[in-house]
Amino acid sequence: MPRRQLLEVGEVAALLGRDEPLLLAGDEALLRRLPPGRWIAGTIPYFMTEAGGVVDRERIFVEHLPPGVDCLGIRRYGEEEISRVYADLPEGALAAMIAPCWSRVHLAFALHAPRYPGFATAPLFGWIAGVHLSELGASAPRVFDGSAAEPLSDQAIVMQLSLAPGKVPDLGIVNVFERGDGPTLTFPETGFTAATVAVDGRPEPLVGYLERSGLDTRLPLVADYAGASINVSFQSVDRERGEVRFFAPVFAGVEYQHARPLPDSVRAFASALPTGLGRRVAFSCNCVLNYVNLELEGRRIGDVVGPMTFGEIAYQLLNQTLVYLCISEGD
Template sequence: MGQIMYSLEDVKQQITQGRRLLLAGDEAILRQLPPGEWIGGTIPYFMTAEGGVCARDRIHVTELPPFVTGVDIRTYDEESISRVYSDTPEHGFSVIIIPALSQTHYSFALNAPNYQGFAIHPLIGWISGVHLNDLGRSTAKVFSGSGAHTCEEGAVVMHVALPRNKTAEVGIVNIFEQGDGDNITFGADCFSTSEAYINGQKKNFGEYLYEKRLDKRLPLVADYCGAMINTSFQEGEERVQEVSFYAPVFSGLRYRHAKPVVDAAERFATLMPKDSQEQILFSCNCILNYLYCELEGKQIGLTGPATFGEIAYQLLNQTMVYLRITDLSPKG
């Protein structure tokens, strides 16, 4: 079940052959694809078998295996996205792509844990983006091959049905863990805030970060019953009053600033799932890991787009996510 980089002509051929594809690439190249059973999102950064690369002339392709029993491609807006979990097949999984900064992105990020059927079936995906040189000049987009529909304000989802003898499972690789510093909590669910509670004491969060000289390339980390879930800072080292994030912080969670990671590539390699590559259908990693961990040219094991946000049931930051397909043992 390989993920690989292909030329435009190769991908056109695969689509016309009726293959079912999950695609990632630059907007200009995705726009040239014919209709078919595919979904895609814009991004020109990738982790490949040769290491991290930026490429506008190739498309990252994940082909669904032939044993898939059916696919259903749908688009959702900021309201209808609440049905994404309940639309997933009883026995299967769903792949979602949402454009960065869209209303659907914000709506899903804040509300997904309240949607009906949250986390009952596997949902994996990513937030599409743009080349960093095009920030502010170009917008992230998603594509639905059914009708070659392009969208910058909604999500595209491929719901995938599996045979009874196969099962899908979502996993994450997070190189960060909670540090030993202050407990940080927030009074509301939000993408930006000026206030936080530091060990229970209300403070201006921007001033706190500046005074403590906390490295904002390291995320805030919350412990979800043993799963470390990151929220990344948007700003750099500058002093700000209002602090913005790439995913929401939630009230009721206790965050800590992450411990520094000495050798990120080595840490990724250590934490990678030990499955054969055949079992991992899809994976993607965060553009912030690509940038801050200097992954360009470095191999870390799994391949896939380097994205503006990762989805493993809910929106994550600075995390690698993957979908594994395995055979079920026959019931005796």
């Protein structure tokens, strides 16, 4: 059986009956039908499969742990506790984390993760749970603590994982977006919303700038964070309130530029992926905004499969990226 695929609820329940630890993604109604076991999950109906991007509300995406990786335990973290997510990891361990979008724990992690004790000293990977885009504002994203088969809307769920001797983790990020040639944009405050922006140093209302410039909000803002290109994706533009909402926070004083357009998004991803990556991946996820804005329905991205999410986690929160974890033999 493939280690990463969409399965019927009964098939997933059978795997759990054999006490197999699993990372799961699917529609809330399906996840509620699963028995307790060693699993964690998040709600999302969008997936990249071997046949291409799909919306599937009848099956659950299953991630089996690869050989040499086992579940040490499942923990819940609220807004006040999430800062311990790295410090709580046993030596030599790694962790998978799923948080519900728009929850206070999601916001806390997004804003403060790089300042947590032990940040990036061990691989922390995962994603942000979401809903079908037609249900934005009507349905709440949920994560599931499989040990109790319990849905949660205000806590992150973390599966701590052990590595067998000789196994080496490699957590990678594929970002096909680059900073364009437009003006430099800076924001006066850190947060998920912004009303004003400094355009090459000149402050003006952000909604007005977007309308004046004709900026394509399907493409993210891109900044250099300590040598890495990090995206901030647009969520919505509220003209009445004069406010723009993002899927990840903008940080005060950081210089952003609008991303260059992609002539061929699938080719861009394919060329950015390491050769033969799909055969070595233990986990991966991609952003639902890439699914929608880059028109990935029915189109494959190399041979990498996984949920299409409301945010990706590779040490910290990311947007409009592809995140993957490989487990290999050490030297």
